[in-house]
Amino acid sequence: MNTINNYLSIVEYIKNSESSNAKIISVSKTFSEEKILPLLKNGSIHFGENKVQEAQTKWPILKNKFPQAKLHMIGKLQSNKAKKAFEIFDYIHSLDNEKLADILSKEEIKTGKKIIYFIQVNVGMENQKSGIEKKFLKDFFNYCANEKKLNVVGLMAIPPNDGNEDKHFKYLYDANESLGLKELSMGMSADFKIALKYKATFLRIGSLIFGNRN
Numbered sequence: 001m002n003t004i005n006n007y008l009s010i011v012e013y014i015k016n017s018e019s020s021n022a023k024i025i026s027v028s029k030t031f032s033e034e035k036i037l038p039l040l041k042n043g044s045i046h047f048g049e050n051k052v053q054e055a056q057t058k059w060p061i062l063k064n065k066f067p068q069a070k071l072h073m074i075g076k077l078q079s080n081k082a083k084k085a086f087e088i089f090d091y092i093h094s095l096d097n098e099k100l101a102d103i104l105s106k107e108e109i110k111t112g113k114k115i116i117y118f119i120q121v122n123v124g125m126e127n128q129k130s131g132i133e134k135k136f137l138k139d140f141f142n143y144c145a146n147e148k149k150l151n152v153v154g155l156m157a158i159p160p161n162d163g164n165e166d167k168h169f170k171y172l173y174d175a176n177e178s179l180g181l182k183e184l185s186m187g188m189s190a191d192f193k194i195a196l197k198y199k200a201t202f203l204r205i206g207s208l209i210f211g212n213r214n
């Protein structure tokens, strides 16, 4: 697997797409530092992990060497890991409940540090999936942004693989616009081309760059 070539061919695709300024988050979960290093050396900035523990063992050293790197938490975040996540991540894409917002806001006040948030929406209304329900989105956004003063820059979703990706991405785009938000975290290896049609600004791409995970 030539990760750099894989990455660059996605960059090329983005340039000619409807969302030509979209950024790639290279999702490095399960992959070792050795696999990540070539991308860092090549100037990639954004990386995604879905487990706090794994990020904690891999990233402090990498970030020391490559201080320009930005780390994105894209997986479900348990309340008891929120404080640790706040310490090591630059972005959290999985903000989806008030308890989490309360803990993160408390950390911001205590430390004086601010990080960047996406609110995750359960666009497919799937019982087992994380994300705030659509009908609570507006109130939850107001809670996070206005009451808790979290820097929410956009919405995030993992749509179900049900053939309705267009519909789900369009919903997220419209909801983002109606809240006046500028960033949109959607699109993975299998569906990033569709996400770009609906103006995704952050694509979260793992296997297409790093190969299959075991």
Ligand SMILES: *Cc1c(COP(=O)(O)O)cnc(C)c1O
Pocket (backbone or CB within 6 Å): 027, 029, 050, 074, 075, 158, 188, 189, 190, 204, 205, 206, 207, 208
């Ligand atoms: C693993 C993961 C990705 C990347 O998935 P690929 O299909 O490998 O591109 C994107 N988003 C989230 C939330 C993930 O957990």
